[in-house]
Amino acid sequence: MKFKLLIALLGFGILLAGCKEQHGNEGAGNVETSNAVSNEPIQPIQPAIVKNPKYVELGKKLYFDTRLSKSGFISCNSCHNLSMGGTDNLKTSIGHNWSKGPINSPTVLNSSLNLAQFWDGRAADLKEQAGGPIANPGEMAFTHELAVDMLKSIPGYVTEFNDAFGGREITINEVTLAIAAFEETLVTPNARFDQWLKGNKNALNKTELAGYQLFKSSGCISCHNGMNIGGNSYQKMGLVAPYKATSPAQGRSAVTGNDADRFNFKVPTLRNIELTYPYFHDGEAATLTKAVDTMGRLQLGRKFTTEENAQIVAFLKTLTGEQPSFKLPQLPPSSDATRRPQPFSD
């Protein structure tokens, strides 16, 4: 383990550089963030800089629009609820016809900082991700074609798309570009830990600081590092001892086809972790205490004492940043030509 930790620590520079490049290559590329100078392996989050406010405003409406689902009941915000840390706080999500999802919904907050999207990284960026749930029969159960037809039938949307995209035709490309642009604004700067990183040494108390030191010295930091404190690598769930997941998800191997990648998952961000319960890809850890205990045993081969666990939990609770702050959007009404939702047709 110690050797692995050393390699991981040496690799930070590469990982972070990789993360930054990834971000710069994103489809929507709507928001710039920059690393603050820091000697710590975690960097503070910078507020989002909006490059294209028209994309963002349109994407915000689409994010809340239940008409992107077959039922007319489920929106992006249903499972990535911006009142609740960008999650649904359920083990696994509820989809069309009360389908039980196979995996825990990760937070949308700071997701633009991840090296890829979904637990298995099967979408390169937020734009690619946004198209997935719309057409997934167990989630929004719609099709891209029907979603675009719906939007084209609504005069308020037609005007706004024209305005944002200079009159070019509405396709799923424009829809997901706008949603991704909005999602890129959902960063959460100014957590107490970030204040500490920036030099306010009173921002953390002794217990929290002890938790951070232990977080580093015990090796949590080897996977949870960088600006998003995770999200920048794939790691095996159950490194020292196997994890008995209740989710059928196979992880990264489903994308690479490589059996060696089985149970490799994208390391989740720890930002806003107090808000994004329950934890792990199967949502089986209801509390931070349980999650820290399990991670210690299965990933680090270490049983944290009650005091150590509490210190780490105290540190983790300093990672809650400023939540997105915006007015609830008003959606343009359907027209007579808009196809009506079909919640009970199958």
Place this chain on the structure above:
Amino acid sequence: MKFKLLIALLGFGILLAGCKEQHGNEGAGNVETSNAVSNEPIQPIQPAIVKNPKYVELGKKLYFDTRLSKSGFISCNSCHNLSMGGTDNLKTSIGHNWSKGPINSPTVLNSSLNLAQFWDGRAADLKEQAGGPIANPGEMAFTHELAVDMLKSIPGYVTEFNDAFGGREITINEVTLAIAAFEETLVTPNARFDQWLKGNKNALNKTELAGYQLFKSSGCISCHNGMNIGGNSYQKMGLVAPYKATSPAQGRSAVTGNDADRFNFKVPTLRNIELTYPYFHDGEAATLTKAVDTMGRLQLGRKFTTEENAQIVAFLKTLTGEQPSFKLPQLPPSSDATRRPQPFSD
């Protein structure tokens, strides 16, 4: 019909006075509105005057909190969506375990102005209404006891309840008082028609004005009048010819036990009607054109011409007021002691 219309017109003063008194007697009594002086049978809506901002802020959180449902997935806002005219824009709503609701969800907008709540008026006011869906097995499927236990387990809520209610114990009474106080702020002043009522004669064009005149002269106004353009009386659905509803709802008779009240429903508000499709208690009218046609035939014994119908629809679209404008609330996180949602337990 003409005699009935006359009686109805003569009765306005009584109806409106009754409506105002009703409003003054509401449980939460948090918002004051006042009638503007007008010679018309419709009065403009006044902006809400908030009497107790702590109730309102707490109630806003509760309104968006999915933890008031068994599944942790359904909030007040799921069916009375404040991005969509205070409705879900579905024929009938989706409840726990994808239950198909028996009736169309009425808008929460301006609902404080109604003489009672629900289509059959079975709740006297918004406070009484708010408790219904939480405990309805086909809606949020929770219990009042579990909802209160949940709130008591969340430090952020405990603090806010203490602050709003001076430290008295949290019960369903305080929960519904706060939700009702928030809902009373959801009035939509300054519709174009209200601007016209207040003297801006350019606020309506010729077609819209012709629509309003026809709305009055044909008798629509006999039920849709007052500040909320409805909401102040119960009337039979299918007065001249029977309405073949797809909903099993019996209407007012379910409350009074009086068979003469069968198919009597609370007259819905026409405010924001362009946003609150589909129409009628069974949601079977997808468009305003269809709703106006059906109302003309079944309630007034009159077949509106295409031009007349279009005029009335044009008038109805002037009734969209300023929509609620507030920041999406941030909900306090659950604690380790908070019971977790049970979306798939039955």
